[in-house]
Amino acid sequence: MNKLLIVGTVAFDAIETPFGKTNKILGGAATYIGLSASQFDIKSAIVSVVGEDFPEEYLDLLRNKNINLEGTEIVKGGKTFFWSGKYHNDLNSRDTLDTQLNVLADFQPVVPQDFKSPDIVMLGNLHPLVQLSVLEQLERPKLVVLDTMNFWMDNTWDDLMKVIAKVDALTINDEEARQLTDEYSLVKAARKIAEMGPKYVVIKKGEHGALLFHNEQIFFAPALPLEEVFDPTGAGDTFAGGFTGYLAHTGDISFRNMKNAVIYGSNLASFCVEKFGTERMQELTKEEVHQRLEEFKSLTQFQIKLT
Numbered sequence: 001m002n003k004l005l006i007v008g009t010v011a012f013d014a015i016e017t018p019f020g021k022t023n024k025i026l027g028g029a030a031t032y033i034g035l036s037a038s039q040f041d042i043k044s045a046i047v048s049v050v051g052e053d054f055p056e057e058y059l060d061l062l063r064n065k066n067i068n069l070e071g072t073e074i075v076k077g078g079k080t081f082f083w084s085g086k087y088h089n090d091l092n093s094r095d096t097l098d099t100q101l102n103v104l105a106d107f108q109p110v111v112p113q114d115f116k117s118p119d120i121v122m123l124g125n126l127h128p129l130v131q132l133s134v135l136e137q138l139e140r141p142k143l144v145v146l147d148t149m150n151f152w153m154d155n156t157w158d159d160l161m162k163v164i165a166k167v168d169a170l171t172i173n174d175e176e177a178r179q180l181t182d183e184y185s186l187v188k189a190a191r192k193i194a195e196m197g198p199k200y201v202v203i204k205k206g207e208h209g210a211l212l213f214h215n216e217q218i219f220f221a222p223a224l225p226l227e228e229v230f231d232p233t234g235a236g237d238t239f240a241g242g243f244t245g246y247l248a249h250t251g252d253i254s255f256r257n258m259k260n261a262v263i264y265g266s267n268l269a270s271f272c273v274e275k276f277g278t279e280r281m282q283e284l285t286k287e288e289v290h291q292r293l294e295e296f297k298s299l300t301q302f303q304i305k306l307t
């Protein structure tokens, strides 16, 4: 079985949407990536850190999805990373209300022996120096994918530039791509990002789908039009988990196969937003995933006679 190494936050989130509000629930970039990638027959592991306040049942939930947590450190007496966000009425934009790094502030990641030469690496949202330190512990993987967000651009720009230069692919949302490059056009933004290092650039546009760029080629996957979106938290990470999980599963990192990976990512993200937090991803079955992929196919396939 191919191996996927996941790095990112395992967190407490407090979320507010027009439909309701939660206290501290399970969240974190690596959590969403792991749950999403667990839909594929691969070996996956999360490198992260939590505090002593993190419930054992949350860790068990991830272990029960066959995710290796040897590299997820539990800091005695420490407090888990906390993020809180509030969505606007359109659910496409949100404000971060609070980010408390807590145990993340001094985290020194250690990659488990069994994952030192993974096939695919998904560097989810986290301090860029932690992402770099993980890369330094690895034998050259087939593909390294990086995700980041405005928080790290605002606070750790120089370190972020160092890690971006070392990865093969970047997944980022549209607003963040514009912030990273100072370009409004996403085509120009993707070109500028490619000049920073990544040969592949995926720009996520929420309910408007995702764009994959490689050299002069562009591929677009829509998001499935949903009747109800409840909570978009983690959609980007779920996309990244589907994208890298599929690439790890197939072992094929050609541009042609990456297009399929974008579809798998979009498909899985469409489930994530249907309930609060990780709830929908916890209960998701392979049958549901397959059925929705069929819907995706009929949504995007058409035959046209060119006159």
Ligand code: AMP
Residues within 6 Å of the ligand: 009, 011, 012, 013, 027, 028, 029, 082, 083, 099, 125, 126, 127, 149, 151, 152, 232, 233, 234, 235, 236, 237, 238
């Ligand atoms: P997404 O909605 O895909 O952007 O991801 C939301 C998840 O990212 C939440 O579960 C948060 O715990 C996590 N998160 C929020 N801010 C940060 C940050 N600065 N670094 C790492 N993870 C974060």
